Amino acid sequence: MTHEIPQTMGQQLGRRSWAEPWKVKMVEPLRMISREDRATALRDAGYNTFLLRSDDVYIDLLTDSGTSAMSDRQWAGMMLGDEAYAGSRNFYHLEEAVRTHYGYRHVLPTHQGRGAEHLISQTLIKAGDHIPGNMYFTTTRLHQELAGGTFHDVIVAEAHDPESLAPFKGDVDVAKLEALIGQIGADRIPYVSLAGTVNMAGGQPVSMANVRALRELTARNGIRLLLDATRMAENAFFIQEREPGYADRSIAEILFEFCSYTDGAWMSAKKDNLVNIGGWLAVNDDAVYEELRNLVVVYEGLHTYGGMSGRDMEALAIGIEESVSDDHIRARIGQVRYLGELLVDWGVPIVLPVGGHAVFLDARRFYPHLPQDAFPAQTLAAELYLDSGVRSMERGIASAGRDPATGDHIRPRLELTRLTIPRRVYTQAHMDVVAESVKAVHDARERATGLAMVYEPRYLRFFQARFEPLSA
Ligand code: PM9
Numbered sequence: 001m002t003h004e005i006p007q008t009m010g011q012q013l014g015r016r017s018w019a020e021p022w023k024v025k026m027v028e029p030l031r032m033i034s035r036e037d038r039a040t041a042l043r044d045a046g047y048n049t050f051l052l053r054s055d056d057v058y059i060d061l062l063t064d065s066g067t068s069a070m071s072d073r074q075w076a077g078m079m080l081g082d083e084a085y086a087g088s089r090n091f092y093h094l095e096e097a098v099r100t101h102y103g104y105r106h107v108l109p110t111h112q113g114r115g116a117e118h119l120i121s122q123t124l125i126k127a128g129d130h131i132p133g134n135m136y137f138t139t140t141r142l143h144q145e146l147a148g149g150t151f152h153d154v155i156v157a158e159a160h161d162p163e164s165l166a167p168f169k170g171d172v173d174v175a176k177l178e179a180l181i182g183q184i185g186a187d188r189i190p191y192v193s194l195a196g197t198v199n200m201a202g203g204q205p206v207s208m209a210n211v212r213a214l215r216e217l218t219a220r221n222g223i224r225l226l227l228d229a230t231r232m233a234e235n236a237f238f239i240q241e242r243e244p245g246y247a248d249r250s251i252a253e254i255l256f257e258f259c260s261y262t263d264g265a266w267m268s269a270k271k272d273n274l275v276n277i278g279g280w281l282a283v284n285d286d287a288v289y290e291e292l293r294n295l296v297v298v299y300e301g302l303h304t305y306g307g308m309s310g311r312d313m314e315a316l317a318i319g320i321e322e323s324v325s326d327d328h329i330r331a332r333i334g335q336v337r338y339l340g341e342l343l344v345d346w347g348v349p350i351v352l353p354v355g356g357h358a359v360f361l362d363a364r365r366f367y368p369h370l371p372q373d374a375f376p377a378q379t380l381a382a383e384l385y386l387d388s389g390v391r392s393m394e395r396g397i398a399s400a401g402r403d404p405a406t407g408d409h410i411r412p413r414l415e416l417t418r419l420t421i422p423r424r425v426y427t428q429a430h431m432d433v434v435a436e437s438v439k440a441v442h443d444a445r446e447r448a449t450g451l452a453m454v455y456e457p458r459y460l461r462f463f464q465a466r467f468e469p470l471s472a
Contacts, residue, residue: 018334021327046466058389066270067422081311091304093317104282106289111307113268116281121147124190133193159201169204186221195228196235203355205238215261229265234356252324274319342435358420374450388437
C-alpha cells in the first residue's frame with residue numbers, strides 16, 4: 001500500500017491539536033532522586049530496570065501493562081464488587097462487555113494475560129506441534145514452548161526494518177505462512193497466533209485485509225486463527241487512519257469486525273482494557289471452551305472469577321467500554337506520537353512509523369560502536385535512567401532469550417529500548433522531559449561501553465537478569 005501516512009495528529013486532524021478527553025481529579029506525587037543515588041540504585045539493580053524500586057524512578061515508562069489510570073467510573077465500579085465465590089454479578093458484566101465488543105461466545109476470566117496464554121497453550125498444543133505467528137512475544141512463545149510447540153515467525157519482512165515506513169508492519173506474510181503449512185502439514189499446526197499492534201516490532205498494526213486473508217487461508221486448511229487482543233483497540237485506530245474504507249467506521253466497529261475473522265482471543269486486560277490487573281480468554285468453539293473451562297479451575301480459579309476479584313472484574317467491564325472510545329484512542333496514540341516526533345526532530349533513531357503504545361529507540365543506530373553481545377538496548381535503558389530517572393525497557397537480545405534447541409542467544413535484528421506510555425497517566429510536559437533526557441543520552445552516546453550479563457535466569461531472562469558495565 002502506498003498512500004501517505006499522517007505522521008502527526010495535527011496533520012490528521014487538519015492542523016487542529018488533540019487533547020486528552022479527561023481532566024485530572026487526583027494526583028500521585030513524583031520525586032526525582034539525585035544522580036549519585038540513581039547510580040547506586042542502578043548498580044544495586046544489576047543495570048536491569050526491572051530490578052529498580054519504583055520509589056527510585058521519576059517517570060516510569062517501563063511498561064503500559066497495569067500502569068493505566070482508572071476513571072472515576074471504574075473506581076465507582078470497584079465499590080460494586082460482588083465477592084461471591086461463584087456466579088459473581090461482576091463476571092456477567094465482564095462476559096457481556098467482551099461479547100459486545102470482541103464478539104466471542106464464551107468468556108473466561110484469568111489473573112492476567114499469561115494465565116490465558118498458559119490455558120490456551122496447554123489445551124490446544126501437543127508435543128511436536130508448530131505455531132506460526134506475527135513475531136514472537138516473550139510470554140506467549142514461552143507458553144507455546146512449554147506446551148511442546150515450536151514458534152515460527154511469519155511476519156512481513158518490513159517488520160524487522162526499523163526504517164521501513166510500511167503502514168501495516170504487523171501483517172503476516174501470507175505466502176510465507178502458506179509455504180510453512182505446506183512444509184509442516186496443517187495437522188501439526190493447532191492455530192495461527194496473531195497479535196494486534198505487534199509489541200516486539202514497535203507496536204506495528206495488522207490490517208483488516210491481512211486478517212481477512214488469514215481467515216481464508218486458515219479456514220481452507222482447517223487451522224484455527226487465534227488473536228492476542230492485548231492492544232487490538234489501538235490496532236483499530238491504525239486501520240481507521242490508514243486502510244481504505246475505514247475512515248468513517250468507529251474504533252468499536254473496526255475492533256468487532258477484526259475479531260469476527262478469528263476463532264478466539266486471549267487478553268492481557270492490563271493494557272487496552274485500562275485495569276491494573278486482569279485478563280480473559282474467549283473462544284467460539286464449544287468443545288474448546290469445555291476444556292478451557294475445566295482447566296481454569298486447576299490453575300486460575302472458578303470459571304466465574306479465574307483469579308480476579310469481583311471488584312476487579314467490574315472495573316474491567318467498564319474499562320472495556322472506555323477502551324473503545326474514539327476520543328480516548330486518538331489522544332492515547334496522539335501522546336505516543338508527540339514523543340516520537342520530538343525525537344525524530346532531534347535526530348534520535350527510533351522505529352518508524354511510531355507505533356501504538358510506545359516509542360522504540362533503535363539502539364543499533366543509537367550505539368553503532370557497540371556489538372549486540374554488549375547489550376546496546378539494555379545499556380541505553382541504564383544510561384537513560386542514570387541521566388534523568390526515566391525508566392524504560394530493553395526489547396532486544398536480552399528479551400529474545402536463547403534458542404531452546406541450540407542454547408545460543410537468539411540475535412533479533414531489532415535491538416530496541418522501549419519508552420512505553422501508560423494510558424491516561426502522564427502529561428505532554430512529562431513527554432518533553434523524557435525527550436530531553438533521551439537527547440542528552442544521545443549527545444553522549446560515544447561514551448557508552450556496553451554491559452555483560454553476569455546472572456541469567458532460565459525463563460524470561462530479561463525480567464531478572466543482572467549485568468555489569470564493560471570497561472572502555
Ligand atoms: N506485555 C509488556 O510490558 C508485560 C510483560 S512483558 C514485559 O509489554 C502481549 C502482546 C503482551 C503481554 C505483556 C502479554 C502477557 C501477552 N501479550 O503481562 O501476563 O504485551 O498480562 O500479558 C507486557 P501479562
